[in-house]
Amino acid sequence: MPIEVVIFIEHIINGLTLGAFYALITLGLSLIFGVARLVNFAHGDIFMVGGYTLFLLLNLSGITLPYPLIVVLVVVVTALVGLLIERVVIHPILNRSWRVQAVATLGISIVLQNLALILFTSDPKQTPTIYSRQIIEIMDIRISVQRLIILVAVIFIFLALQWFVKHTQTGKAMRAVSQNREMCQIVGIDVPRIAMITFAISSGLAGLAAALMSPLFSVMPTMGSLLTLKALAAVILGGLGQVNGAFFAAFLLGLVEALFSGYVSYAYRDVVSFGLFVLILFVRPQGLFGRRVGL
C-alpha cells in the first residue's frame, strides 16, 4: 500500500481515538445540559478526579487489581463525587439563573483543581497499564491496545446509553424532563431526583473517560480545563441538548483536529477546531443536529 494511504489511514485512526475521547466527555456534559439545563464547567475536573482515582487504584500498596475492575471502581468513585457535588452545590441552585449556575460550577472547578494541587502536588502522575504498553502493528501502522479499547468502549457506551434512555423508566423520565420540565413536575415526575441521577451518570462517564484515556497521557490538576471547553463546543455543535448530535460532533472535532495537525500544523489546531465551531454556528445557529425553534 502506498505510504500516503497508510499515513492517511493512521490520521483517520488518530482522529477517531481523539473523537472517542471527546465523545465520552461530551456525552456527560450534554446529558446534564439536556436534563438540568445547566452547563457544568467542572465536568473536565471530574474527569481529573477520575484520573487521580485511577492513579491511586493502580498504586495500592500490596494489591494488584485487574484493570477492568479498576475501571469500574473509577466510574463508581466519580459517580459518587458527582452525586456529592450535585447534593451540596447543584441541587440548591437548580432553579436559579444560568449566571448563578455558571459561577457555582466554575467555583467547583477551582476548588477541585486546587484540592488536587494540595493532595498530589503539580507533578504529573503516570498511570500506564499493560494495554497502553502493548503495541499492535498492522500495515506499518502502530497503535496501542489501549486506543483500540477506547474506540470499542465508546461505541458500546453510546449504544448502552441509547438503550438506557429508551427502555428504562429512569431513562424515559430523563428524556421527558429534557423535553418539558414543567409538564414533568405537573405529572409527578421527581425532577430533582432525575437531575441527581443524570449528574451521577454524567460524572461516571467522565470517570470512564479518565480510566481509559489517562494511561496514554499524564494525570495532573489542570488536565480537564481545556477539555471542558472542547466538549462544550461539541455539545453546541451537535445542537444543545441533542445527546446523539453531541456524540457525532465530538468525532467530527477529533477528525478535524487530527487531519489538520497531521497535514498542516499542530500549533493552530485549536484555532481551526474553534474556527469551525464559529463557522458552523454562523451557518446553522441551532447546531448540526439541533432543530430551529421559534418564539
Place this chain on the structure above:
Amino acid sequence: MKRRIFRLSLAVMALCALTLVAPVSAQDAEPIKIGLYAPMTGPIAFLGEGFQYGATLAIEDLGGEIEGHPLELVVVDNKCNPTDAVNAVRQLIEIEQVHVILGGGCSSATVAAQPIIAEGGVPAVSATSTSPSIYEGMGVGGNIWQFRVNPDDLIMAYAFAERIAEGTERIALVAENTDFGRGALASYIPLLQEHGVEIVSEDYFDLGTADYRSALTRIRASRPDALLVVMTERDGSTFMRQLREVGIDATIYSRGTLTSPLFLEYTADDPTISEGVLEFSFWAAGLDPEHDQRFLERFGTPNSPHRGMSYYTTRYVIAEAIRNAILNHGEATPETIRQELKALSIDTPIGHIEFDDHNQAYPFGTIQTIEDGQPVFVGTIELRPIPRGDEAEAEATEVADEEAGS
C-alpha cells in the same frame, strides 16, 4: 540616696554600653528578603515548586542567615504568563519590598517582567529563562537590574548545533509553544541550516497537550534522521511515550529535560523511553552527585535542571552578592546587592560565574544521555560569548564574502 541613684545610673549605662557592643544576633538584624516569582499554579506549576525546593534548600544550607541577617523567602505565583508575571514582580517590589529577586522560572514571565524590574530598581537573577531576547535588554542594553546565570539558547545553540549536524541530514524540530520553546528553535534553525541540515518539520505544542499522535504520524512520514525536542519534563514524558508508540526511529536530541532524574521519575514504569536521548543543557545529574543525593533525601523527589539551578543561583550567586554587600558596604540594599552581583566572580559546581557587560554569565554547557534507564553524565562544554546583532551580521557577511572569494 544620691549614691544609690548614681549606682543605678551606672548600671543602666553599663547595660546600654553592653547592648551597643554586643554582636548583632540573627534575631535582631534586619531580615533580608529574597523574592521568588515562578509558576506555582497552572499547567507548569511543577517548575515553580522546583524553584521553591531549590531556594529553600539553599537557604537551609546557608543556616538561614547571612552575616547575622535572617533570610526570608517570599514566593509569588506568575503562572508562567506575562500578565501575572508583571503583577507578581510588582507585588515583590512594592508590597513585599524584597532586596533581590529570583525567577521567573520560565522565559515568558521573565521577558514580561523586565520593564517592572528596571523601573522598580531591585536586582533580579534568572536561573533558567533561556530566551535570547532577554539578553539584549540586560546590562548595557538598558536594564542594569536584570542578571542571568543560565546561558540562553543562542549561546547553547552555537555550542551544540555543530555537534547535532555531525550525523544529521534531515531533522524534525519539536518544541513547547512558549518563549522558551520558540526562542530555542529560533536559535537552532539558522545554525543547523548553516551546517547543511534540512529541517523537515517544525512543530509547537501548547503546554499540557495530551495527544501528540497526529503530529508524530506526520513527522514519521517525513523520515527524519533526528529530532530536536525542546520540552520540560512533564510534557516531554507524554510526548516521548507517544513517540515510542508511533515508532519513530531517529536520534533524539533534547534541549530541555528529557534525561533528568525527574523525567525518569515521570517515566519510571518504562525508563527505556528516553534511552539514547542526547541532552544539551546547563545542568545535568552527575555534575554535583553529592548535592543530587542530598536533594533527594530532603524532598523525596529527584533533582532536575530548574530545581538545581534555583539552588545554585540562590546558594552561590545571590547569597554571595548579599554577603559582599554587607561586608563591603555595611548593608544589603537592592543597590549594593546589584553592585556586588556586577562585581561577582565565583567558582561554583555549575561553572565559573561572572557577568559580562550584558549581565550574562557563562556556566558550563552539559551533555547527558540515558543508558540502561539511568542518566549518564557525558561531560561539559565551555560556553562563551557569541556574536549578536550587528556583530553577528558582520560575521555572516564576512563568511559570505570569504565563500564568494573562494
